[in-house]
Amino acid sequence: MSSDAGGDTSVGDAAVERAPLRDDADFRRYWVARMASLFGSLVTAVAMPVLVYRLSGSTTLTALTTTLEALPYLLFGLFSGAVGDRFDRKRVMVLADLANVVVVGSVPVAWWLGGLTVPHVLVAGFFAQSLFTFFDGANFGALPVLVGRDRVGEANSAVWGAGGILDLTVPAGVGLALAVVHPADLLAVDALTFLVSALVVRSIGRAMSVARERSAARGFASVRADIREGVRFLWRHHGVRSNSLIGALQSVAGAGFMALAVPWCDRVLRIGTSGWRFGLVFSAWGVGGILAAWLTPRLLRRVTAARLTLSWIPVSAAFGLLVAVSTHWLLAVVFMIGWGVAYQLVIINSLNYRQQVTPEHLLSRVNTAGRMLSWGLGWTIGALVAGALADQVGVRPAMLTVVGVGLAAAAYAWLSPLRQIALADAAERAAAPA
Numbered sequence: 001m002s003s004d005a006g007g008d009t010s011v012g013d014a015a016v017e018r019a020p021l022r023d024d025a026d027f028r029r030y031w032v033a034r035m036a037s038l039f040g041s042l043v044t045a046v047a048m049p050v051l052v053y054r055l056s057g058s059t060t061l062t063a064l065t066t067t068l069e070a071l072p073y074l075l076f077g078l079f080s081g082a083v084g085d086r087f088d089r090k091r092v093m094v095l096a097d098l099a100n101v102v103v104v105g106s107v108p109v110a111w112w113l114g115g116l117t118v119p120h121v122l123v124a125g126f127f128a129q130s131l132f133t134f135f136d137g138a139n140f141g142a143l144p145v146l147v148g149r150d151r152v153g154e155a156n157s158a159v160w161g162a163g164g165i166l167d168l169t170v171p172a173g174v175g176l177a178l179a180v181v182h183p184a185d186l187l188a189v190d191a192l193t194f195l196v197s198a199l200v201v202r203s204i205g206r207a208m209s210v211a212r213e214r215s216a217a218r219g220f221a222s223v224r225a226d227i228r229e230g231v232r233f234l235w236r237h238h239g240v241r242s243n244s245l246i247g248a249l250q251s252v253a254g255a256g257f258m259a260l261a262v263p264w265c266d267r268v269l270r271i272g273t274s275g276w277r278f279g280l281v282f283s284a285w286g287v288g289g290i291l292a293a294w295l296t297p298r299l300l301r302r303v304t305a306a307r308l309t310l311s312w313i314p315v316s317a318a319f320g321l322l323v324a325v326s327t328h329w330l331l332a333v334v335f336m337i338g339w340g341v342a343y344q345l346v347i348i349n350s351l352n353y354r355q356q357v358t359p360e361h362l363l364s365r366v367n368t369a370g371r372m373l374s375w376g377l378g379w380t381i382g383a384l385v386a387g388a389l390a391d392q393v394g395v396r397p398a399m400l401t402v403v404g405v406g407l408a409a410a411a412y413a414w415l416s417p418l419r420q421i422a423l424a425d426a427a428e429r430a431a432a433p434a
Helices: 025-056 059-086 089-112 118-147 149-177 183-202 211-216 223-236 238-267 276-300 305-325 329-357 360-393 395-403 405-415 418-431
Strands: none
Touching: 025 059, 025 089, 025 118, 025 149, 025 183, 025 238, 059 089, 059 118, 059 223, 059 238, 059 360, 089 118, 089 183, 118 149, 118 329, 118 360, 149 276, 149 329, 223 238, 223 360, 238 276, 238 305, 238 329, 238 360, 238 395, 238 405, 238 418, 276 305, 276 329, 305 329, 305 395, 305 405, 305 418, 329 360, 360 395, 395 405, 405 418
């Protein structure tokens, strides 16, 4: 989308050798840290709502665990972005990981001591995601500095592709484990992976913040101005703003599904809350992630980022509705694979685009502002609405209602500036020498 870029794509590239990423030792360390953290997060993503559902039997409280995944981004996202641009990003990531060892680890410890309560689980979930908000803000700005902007797409595909494999295998394993292991015990695995991530990130040799940023970090006197600068760039950049609002609407649909996934499996699909079929339903998303990571760089060689979003967001909406109307677990798995491909392809494309067009000194702030819209606001609204509706009209009608918001995401995309950007980019490609 060169017609609306407005960003410096050269910062951070000169210091990075052009060896393949698989031969880049520091990127391999980064990749290992992300995979360790993702592994633990996937364990918790399945185990925590099951834990709350078993302790309370409440669809509302179970849906609240999904709300707490995104609410911290809504509350702290802009501030965490300013921290990520102002301080050493590696240090922020390590400290956030170490703090989460304690927060997440408190849940299994309380269970072992016989004092675990639903409020404890929910509070731990909130603080864990709050800490992750600071980790994620620093991480987003760190990757382009670590690998160079011209390798951001390849790096994100490596992370998302391997993450898709974990999405495929970990939930299935957790589903089987839940038949014999209490969900609170499984959260100890997540605490351990935070420790692994902290140690590996600390071992990365190259800087993940430029020297100018570290020397300029002198407290929080101008944090408000920093935040305004990041929000201003996002809102004035037509492509970044459009993708963020599309992400917000799509997140309402995704959160609505995830908020009701456990009771939906139990009450609609009739497969309970453990076992191989339960795990397979959650794993279907991973197949979509693998395919989305594989497809994204290949599609971007043929079409522009704007055209890719416009083409795939309607596909995401259609498959989401097919999942919501499914009553047999096997059909649900098939449709979830299709939804996972389209949904995650739109996310990866938006992430790549933001990292390529945002100036280096704004990377963390613009990302967290975008994530606050798409993840914090959209996900929080979707989860809250889903939980409230389920108590009033039942699980299946509630899921159909919130997942249907994906249609609004598709409609907005085609009414947004992305159409004009796609046309301008296509004209530029046609005019360029072969």
